[in-house]
Amino acid sequence: MPFSAVYPHYGLHLTAGIFTAFQYFGVQQKDVEIVPAFIAQGQHKLITEAVQKLVFFDGVDVVIGMVNIKSLPEISAILETYNKLGLFIDFGELVHPTTNFGTNIGCLSMNYWQSEYVLGQWAAKEFGSDGQVVLPLFEAGYNLHYTFLQGAGKGGSEALHQMVLPQEYATKEHLNLTPFFEAIEEDEPNYVHAIFNGSLGTQFFNQWKQSKFYNHIPLIVVENMAYEDILQDVQHLDLNFYSAASWKRENQLVTNQKFVQSFEQMHHQPVSVFSMLGYELGLTLGQAYQDLVKGDTKTVIQKIKQSTIEGPRGRIAIEGFTEGICPMIDIYKVKTNHQKITNTILEQDTAIGFDTTSVFEETESGFLNPYFSI
DSSP states (O other): OOOOSSSTTHHHHHHHHHHHHHGGGTOOGGGOOOOOOOOTTTOHHHHHHHHHHHHHTSOOSEEEEEOOGGGHHHHHHHHHHTTOEEEEEEOSSSOOOSSOSOTTEEEEEOOHHHHHHHHHHHHHHHHOSOEEEEEETTGGGSSHHHHHHHHHHHTTOSOOEEEEEOGGGBOSSOBOOHHHHHHHHHSOOSEEEEOOOTHHHHHHHHHHHHSTTTTTSOEEEOGGGGOHHHHTTTGGGOOEEEEEESOOTTOOOHHHHHHHHHHHHHHSSOOOHHHHHHHHHHHHHHTTHHHHHTTOHHHHHHHHHHOOOEETTEEOOOBTTBOOOOOOEEEEEEEEOSSOEEEEEEEEEOOTTOOOTTHHHHOOOSOOSOTTOO
């Protein structure tokens, strides 16, 4: 598991989600041994070495973790040679390739790129074609801004501006939005789209609220900036903005409410995006648990491919083993105050029709650590 200053305890949330799902299959914590492997910020060499150790020396049945999908081809050969299963989570900061990473690798993704595409298309239609995207250098290494731009183009935008803040203006500890504010004062856009991660996201909200553009120019933010555990630090600012997501705790799907109730009763803490992903992993593995402990990886993969299990987001799609899906994405308005955070769904859409054939192959630059490993 890589380090994350944004979610330092995400590994515990992921594991708790897995065991919440395992209970449906009669699998208890005493039946499972978890072998942790720390991989710093997800550097490829460390990932390869960790997988080698887990497979060669620890003899694990399945390798699970959060990765940058660019690292998967390097570990595919290890898993295939020793007939081990790899199931990994990512947040869709990169568009997945149309080809698989290997016969023994599957990915469970939050598909942020899809919510970005949907947001871009909606923003252009709702507010006008002249938008302004702002993001730090780190986030520019992924596909989020690209897919937003593509969506805006689909929505009719012909003049979309983008500002990547130089590194000296957006460090891990400090954000300086001066050049951004100067740019939108000189050429006022129809809306602003912010793509920030971790503490820079909360710093952006603070500076945006203090600016004269607050409640004057519509603000749209990337999915992770609108998570309630992130907003808790800034909800007192009385913020108003827009975002999109394929999953929230409040979703009324029966399968989601079952997850929320089961998890919170079992662990006495609120659900999170990591516990939800862990739950989906647990449902996926639980159905093939007996085959997994027998070392019958081929049968496990076959069962995953044939699975029709529904999770909190609907049918669970393990990219590489099952056909990728474009889930319904909620576009919503967020209002915060001291007492609560209110999400009002305005519209729903999907990323169906967006041609991603060559996106992954053409994304040669960028950081190699997972999105939240900062």
